Amino acid sequence: MPRFLYLTFASLALLSSQAMADGLKIAVIGAGNVGGTLGTLWAQAGHPVMFSSRHPEELTDLVKAAGANARVGSVSEAATWADVIVLSVPYGAMPVVAEQLKGAFQGKVVLSASNPFSGRDGDTGRKALAQGVALADQQYLPGAHLVRAFNAIGYASMKGQSGKGKAIPTFADDAQAREMGARLVRDAGFVPVLLPLSKANDGLPGGPLSGVLTEAQIREKSGH
Ligand SMILES: NC(=O)c1ccc[n+]([C@@H]2O[C@H](COP(=O)([O-])OP(=O)(O)OC[C@H]3O[C@@H](n4cnc5c(N)ncnc54)[C@H](OP(=O)(O)O)[C@@H]3O)[C@@H](O)[C@H]2O)c1
Numbered sequence: 001m002p003r004f005l006y007l008t009f010a011s012l013a014l015l016s017s018q019a020m021a022d023g024l025k026i027a028v029i030g031a032g033n034v035g036g037t038l039g040t041l042w043a044q045a046g047h048p049v050m051f052s053s054r055h056p057e058e059l060t061d062l063v064k065a066a067g068a069n070a071r072v073g074s075v076s077e078a079a080t081w082a083d084v085i086v087l088s089v090p091y092g093a094m095p096v097v098a099e100q101l102k103g104a105f106q107g108k109v110v111l112s113a114s115n116p117f118s119g120r121d122g123d124t125g126r127k128a129l130a131q132g133v134a135l136a137d138q139q140y141l142p143g144a145h146l147v148r149a150f151n152a153i154g155y156a157s158m159k160g161q162s163g164k165g166k167a168i169p170t171f172a173d174d175a176q177a178r179e180m181g182a183r184l185v186r187d188a189g190f191v192p193v194l195l196p197l198s199k200a201n202d203g204l205p206g207g208p209l210s211g212v213l214t215e216a217q218i219r220e221k222s223g224h
Pocket of ligand 1: 029030031032033034035052053054055056075088089090091093096097113114115116150151152153154155156
């Protein structure tokens with residue numbers, strides 16, 4: 001192998017083991033009920049977190065409350081800076097976010113807590129529900145290692161049940177997405193139960209895997 005290639009691989013391996021040791025740089029795109037809650041849990045677990053939305057100037061109180069690991073930035077800044085991107089926007093915003101961040105998802109783990117609703121999210125929501133939410137996500141997020149998690153537990157329970165042994169269905173297929181997804185769920189204070197993306201519609205609100213569940217309940221309901 002040419003020496004410069006070896007050095008590149010070695011530096012990448014070093015970088016990623018550094019990220020594992022120091023904390024993951026997490027971009028939270030959509031810093032409302034869900035993004036604000038999850039981002040705060042991760043910041044308090046020691047990860048550097050950048051909150052973003054279309055109005056980052058409105059996020060100062062959130063950043064202050066989340067503590068020293070939290071900061072604020074524009075959507076593009078956050079996505080470029082991050083090791084991992086978390087999407088917690090109304091699903092109707094997905095086409096706009098996809099267009100704005102074209103290319104930024106390539107090779108990154110993207111965890112989506114965003115859910116399509118036919119009423120709230122119009123045609124975008126209806127299409128995603130019919131097609132399957134994970135397939136729809138993959139069209140909006142080309143090149144991403146997709147994880148879907150925290151989709152059907154209310155944001156108040158994300159905070160209130162953190163650290164209490166409850167589990168989160170964590171939908172992912174490839175190894176990187178499964179590993180990072182499980183880590184993010186654990187670091188928010190929950191037990192990850194890994195399931196294939198093909199089951200992701202079961203993890204939508206009102207689906208069989210919605211609510212505050214234990215690992216045993218998720219395994220029984222999902223058959224995994
Ligand atoms: N609420 C729950 O308990 C719950 C639980 C699980 C999953 N979910 C899902 O999680 C997602 C977020 O729900 P939520 O309750 O957190 O909503 P929310 O409180 O309304 O927060 C949405 C956030 O997205 C931002 N946003 C909207 N459009 C955007 C865009 N184009 N680019 C960047 N940021 C944008 C909003 O800020 P700006 O308007 O300032 O941009 C806001 O910070 C939804 O898909 C929902 O179905 C919700």
